[in-house]
Amino acid sequence: MELPRPLTQDDFIPVEAAQAKLGQLLFYDRILSGNQNIACSTCHHPDLGTGDGLSLGIGEGGVGLGPQRKPGTGEDRIRKRIPRNAPGLWNLGARDLSVMFHDGRLSVADTYENGFNSPAEERLPDGLDNLLAAQAVFPLVAQFEMAGNPKENEVAGAVHDRIDYAWPILTDRVRHNADYAAMFTNAYPHIEASADITIADIANALSAFMIAEWTSFDSPFDAYLAGDASAMTPDQVDGMDLFYGVAGCSDCHSGSLMTDQAFHALGLPPFGPGRTRQWDPMVRDVGHMGESNRLEDAYAFRTPMLRNVALTAPYGHNGAYPTLEGIVRHHMNPAEALEAWTPKQAALPEVPWLAVIDFAVWQDSREMARQRAAAIQVTPILQDTEVAAIVAFLEALTGETAKTGHLGIPSGVPSGLPVDGRISD
Structure with missing residues (x-):
C-alpha cells in the first residue's frame, strides 16, 4: 500500500x-x-x-x-x-x-x-x-x-x-x-x-x-502521514488501508490532494434542472460532455478532493446523498443504489412552482437508460464493517482548524449591507 x-x-x-x-x-x-x-x-x-x-x-x-x-x-x-x-x-x-x-x-x-x-x-x-x-x-x-x-x-x-x-x-x-x-x-x-x-x-x-x-492539511490523516502513528484510531487506520488497498478508492481519489482531477460517471440519482449542452431540449445533466462535447464524457463529473468531506454534506455533484455512508455504498453498486434511492434523500426546500421540473428526468425512460448504461462500478462490494471503516477514515480527514477558520466572519462590510452571520445565531 x-x-x-x-x-x-x-x-x-x-x-x-x-x-x-x-x-x-x-x-x-x-x-x-x-x-x-x-x-x-x-x-x-x-x-x-x-x-x-x-x-x-x-x-x-x-x-x-x-x-x-x-x-x-x-x-x-x-x-x-x-x-x-x-x-x-x-x-x-x-x-x-x-x-x-x-x-x-x-x-x-x-x-x-x-x-x-x-x-x-x-x-x-x-x-x-x-x-x-x-x-x-x-x-x-x-x-x-x-x-x-x-x-x-x-x-x-x-x-x-x-x-x-x-x-x-x-x-x-x-x-x-x-x-x-x-x-x-x-x-x-x-x-x-x-x-x-x-x-x-x-x-x-x-x-x-x-x-x-x-487551506487545510491539519487533519488526523495529515498528522499520520507526517509520522504520528497514533494520530488516527484503529478503525480509521483500517479504513485507510481499505481506501488505499482493496477498495480502490485511491484509484480516483489519488495523490496528496486526493483527486485525479478527472471525470467519472457514477450514475448518481438525477434531479433538478441540470446543466446541458446549448440548445439541448431535455431536463438532464450531461456532466463533462457539456464542456468537451465528447460522448464518452456523458454524465461524468470531476473527482472531488476529500479534506473536510465530513463537513460538506450532502454528497455528489447534485447532493443526492445526505450521508457519507450513502455515497460510499453508491460507489459499490450504482445500478442497485439508483433503484433504491428515493427523493426524500434529497435536501430540496419546497418550491411548488418548480416541482414539475425537480424529478422530470425520471419520466424519460430513454434518458434514464442512457444514464444507467454510462455508470461504472468503482468500488468492490464491501462488508458493512468495511464501509463503516472507510467512513471513519473519511472523518479522519477533518482538519483541526476547519470549523474555526482564521479570519472568520466580519461583523460588517464596507457597503453597509447585511452580513451572513453564524447560522447558529
Missing part, C-alpha cells in the same frame, strides 16, 4: 494578509450581486463546511441560510434551483490544481491565449492571479446565483447581452466605495487610485481570502 506524501504550505499559493482581509470583506459583501441581496458566503458558509447544506442551492431571490433557506415570494422569488450542489472551498489554492467546477468547464489551458479554458473564452478578464481567481468571476454573473434576472438590475441586463459587459458594473460599485478604494490601494502596489481597480483585482482578493481561510 502506497500512501501519498504529506501536504505542506509549499503546495499552496502564498497570499498577502492585506489582500486576504480585503477578500474576506468582499466574500461576505452583497455588493457583488446584481440586486445586492446575496453574497458568496450565502452559498459557501463556514458553518456548513463552506457549502450550503442543500442538494441544490437556492440562489438569487431566496431568503435565509442553509437548509432553512426559502425560495422567496412574489416577483422576487427564484426562477430556478441552482443546477448543482455548492462545492466546498477547501484547498482550492493548491498549486497543482488544474480544473474546477463539477463539469470541468474551467481549466488551466491556453485555449484562448489567456491561460484558461473557460465559459468566457477570450473575454475572460486579464490580470487574474490563478485558477481560483478565474473561478471567482463566474458566480457574480450567473443569473440564478448572484446576477439576478434580466430587467431586474443593470448587471443582469448586461450579462444578457454579453458576459464581460457585467464585470465593469460590479467593479464600479467597489471603486466608488471609499473604504474599498483605500484598502485596494493599500493591498496592491499596482493600484494607485480607485480608477485602477479591475474585476481581476476583486477576483484576486477573493481568491486570496479563500486560500488563507480554507
